[in-house]
Amino acid sequence: MPGYHTPVLLEESVALLGVRPEGTYVDLTFGGGGHTRRILEELGPEGRLYAFDQDADAAANRPDDSRLHLIESNFRFLRGALRLRGVREADGILADLGVSSHHFDATERGFSFRGDAPLDMRMNRRGGRTAADLVNRATAEELTRILGDWGELQTPWKVASCIVRARTAGPILTTGELVAAVAPCTPRKEESKFLTKLFQALRIEVNGEMEALKMALEQSLKVLRPGGRLAVIAYHSLEDRLVKNFLRSGGFTGEVAKDFYGQPQTPFDLLTRKAVTPSQQELERNPRSRSARLRAAVKK
Template structure:
């Protein structure tokens, strides 16, 4: 547990767990991003005795952490959260009463050099897979995507302003020799990074590639659709995001039940069919005290929605 970060906005997460003044026979809570288990452990301590907690994570390191929890109310599934509905169906579970998703890369993943998530470890491989069994790595993308595909990734997922120029430089570099290590990619990036904002620029590029490697936005969309389907009436979903792409998507889905570019569902009379209702008017952020204690929590935004139908 010591190698994992302090669970982000833990007090706020627990505050939004539904009260359940008259507990049902089989309450089910879901932690869709187990990581080091900090949120799960706290939920187990605070949830009703009759409740069960199921946790999901695709990372084998998280699976090892989960083995340390011996509470009989706890179950762990090594899987991407985009598939959680399939597990509910397979276990004949009709729905869930509380869902938590703490998005993005964990501090453990970020600080483990050989995972390749950070530009701080130049000799490490360009990996960035949250699931180490997944077929696509960062090196695969950087060495095989076209200039147009790389520009799309950098522009959409990193909001990199000179994405086209950087994409062309990546192609030029790999024509000499394949990009295999963090140092190889850093050598290309540093030619284009603004002098006074180099670290932010590097972070945006690495974020963009990581999101593409793990199809994070696609997984988030699928998870949200399943949450709207499987949350029981009165149940809540809490999502913690760390960049504007995620937060905008979550905000729009909570408000409309759809994603941008899609026609929101309506009834026969044209009224919006929104199964979820936002509980907070705005996204919540961490306290100043938490930011001092855990600087990586600074960019966290927490949104909550409740199933109303």
């Protein structure tokens, strides 16, 4: 599907994965298939690649390659889905988190505040609640938590109050109606930034993104063989903080456990002391890559 998504930090992420021709690899976020195709270029005839994507639209991007196994599932089911296919260990796992360009550009999916579309935001449209369900049914307290935790808005209670007040006149069913509902509390000089955070918060909650990421990271430790590599591209501070802490400590607080003798007990050796960011050339070619942060590590 042309134009579905431009892969970010493509060469950098695949290089950090250290692909072995005969190895078994996992792409947790198939999307447009850019990273998948690049990994396949490094694999030999005996290599295998398992790619996850819960969005049915992504299947149209599948290359005709017998080494590729596309798994139409959320990556939170990483270990179980691989075991069903006889895979116990992997040599590397790659995740390009966030939302693909396709989701933003496909206005009817409701991920963008630019334009007017049904307030959906589901990555997997086969079931589950939509953003409209959330906006119209959540209490003011629930909305405050969501907007504060996932959108990091400065005054989430004010935004929640705007939404609750607006929906008393009728349900909020489209992206345009949501933008209008929060207009009284939208900063005039930072409208785009504010709406980006608002839509991000709702999208993360609708899709359970942070919980799915935690589950996938925890399972990666059980799936990766010793010496296997984990590379993750994050796009906002919430994701990046989780990834950074996990690679550093094996947990999500960042606190490193120590043994009886006070020696640090960590499951990974870091490959990136600082996050890898897009080059100026990539930023010029793909402005949407500007917030990308790549981190990688080797399992001990």
